[in-house]
Amino acid sequence: MTGYNSNGEVATSNGNGHSNGHSNGHKTADYTAQENATYPYEVIQEIADFITKGSGMRPKIGIICGSGLGSLAEIIQDPKIFEYEKIPNFPVSTVEGHAGKLVIGTLEGATVMAMQGRFHFYEGYPLAKCSMPVRVMKLCGVEYLFATNAAGGINPRYAVGDIMLMHDHVNMLGFAGNSPLQGPNDPRFGPRFPALVNSYNKELINKAIEIGKTMGIESNVHVGVYSCLGGPNYETIAELKALRMMGVDAVGMSTVHEVITARHCDMKVFAFSLITNKCATEYSDKKDEEANHEEVMAVAKNRQKACCELVARLVREIHSNAAS
Numbered sequence: 001m002t003g004y005n006s007n008g009e010v011a012t013s014n015g016n017g018h019s020n021g022h023s024n025g026h027k028t029a030d031y032t033a034q035e036n037a038t039y040p041y042e043v044i045q046e047i048a049d050f051i052t053k054g055s056g057m058r059p060k061i062g063i064i065c066g067s068g069l070g071s072l073a074e075i076i077q078d079p080k081i082f083e084y085e086k087i088p089n090f091p092v093s094t095v096e097g098h099a100g101k102l103v104i105g106t107l108e109g110a111t112v113m114a115m116q117g118r119f120h121f122y123e124g125y126p127l128a129k130c131s132m133p134v135r136v137m138k139l140c141g142v143e144y145l146f147a148t149n150a151a152g153g154i155n156p157r158y159a160v161g162d163i164m165l166m167h168d169h170v171n172m173l174g175f176a177g178n179s180p181l182q183g184p185n186d187p188r189f190g191p192r193f194p195a196l197v198n199s200y201n202k203e204l205i206n207k208a209i210e211i212g213k214t215m216g217i218e219s220n221v222h223v224g225v226y227s228c229l230g231g232p233n234y235e236t237i238a239e240l241k242a243l244r245m246m247g248v249d250a251v252g253m254s255t256v257h258e259v260i261t262a263r264h265c266d267m268k269v270f271a272f273s274l275i276t277n278k279c280a281t282e283y284s285d286k287k288d289e290e291a292n293h294e295e296v297m298a299v300a301k302n303r304q305k306a307c308c309e310l311v312a313r314l315v316r317e318i319h320s321n322a323a324s
């Protein structure tokens with residue numbers, strides 16, 4: 001089985017087919033791969049072949065499930081499930097609420113693949129590794145990326161449980177000089193200097209707004225700007241004030257690197273944040289204003305039905321338009 005070494009050269013592994021760095025049973029990020037996280041095209045192709053041959057399917061839509069939103073993959077029919085640990089050269093999920101499974105099957109007539117578990121920078125993975133599965137999706141045949149996340153609401157109009165359709169982002173990790181596209185560029189994926197204006201597909205946003213209306217949740221659906229910070233700590237009040245001044249509506253720890261990678265290889269992107277907590281932008285002693293992951297997961301569980309319906313109906317739209 002082909003792998004890659006720390007120089008980014010294609011190398012052959014010792015035959016167990018994967019190098020996830022978790023042989024002792026503990027799920028920890030593979031720190032040995034930090035030096036060079038750029039996966040050669042051939043390795044991504046091998047992973048994609050493993051999935052398409054193993055499932056006998058070529059998905060058109062890829063879904064990334066946010067924290068606690070794994071149920072988005074549970075609505076997929078006749079699923080073929082791959083545990084990340086069994087996929088060659090795939091990282092492992094280390095965060096609660098991210099099961100670490102790739103689910104391929106049918107949703108509303110369309111062939112889809114869903115990641116029940118994404119990779120975050122704070123897990124110790126470099127950004128290129130965090131978003132490598134997006135390139136795998138591309139080589140599996142995926143044209144549309146649906147990225148979902150749990151996020152803190154900074155916009156004072158947002159309530160817990162609301163859905164924010166992302167129409168733009170502020171990439172704080174990018175401000176700090178970090179990008180999933182760092183390192184050698186392979187033009188088979190995309191250009192060295194991709195433009196990111198119009199990254200979030202307007203047609204899909206408009207369709208999602210319409211779907212929200214027919215679901216009767218229009219007052220809980222917003223269109224806004226997301227910002228990704230490195231995490232794993234939540235933000236200070238001063239940071240939240242600064243983000244608000246920058247025009248950010250919701251803050252999280254993911255998605256942006258996936259969107260950059262998807263746009264680089266010309267996928268159409270739809271993304272939304274489930275607002276799992278309200279971010280305090282004033283100083284207070286109240287403990288219940290502090291964000292915590294248990295609350296994030298509980299809100300995601302409460303709102304999974306609405307999130308699943310939104311995703312399923314948007315998939316149906318895409319599929320029926322393609323068929324007509």
Ligand SMILES: O=P(O)(O)O[C@@H]1C[C@H](O)[C@@H](CO)O1
Nearest residue numbers: 066067149150253254293296
């Ligand atoms: O994977 P997402 O972005 O949905 O998860 C958010 C960010 C952190 O991983 C976690 C914090 O509660 O939720």
Ligand SMILES: Nc1nc2[nH]cnc2c(=O)[nH]1
Nearest residue numbers: 150151152251252253291
């Ligand atoms: N950075 C960040 N990520 C989150 N994920 C869910 N809630 C939050 C939050 O308040 N801040």
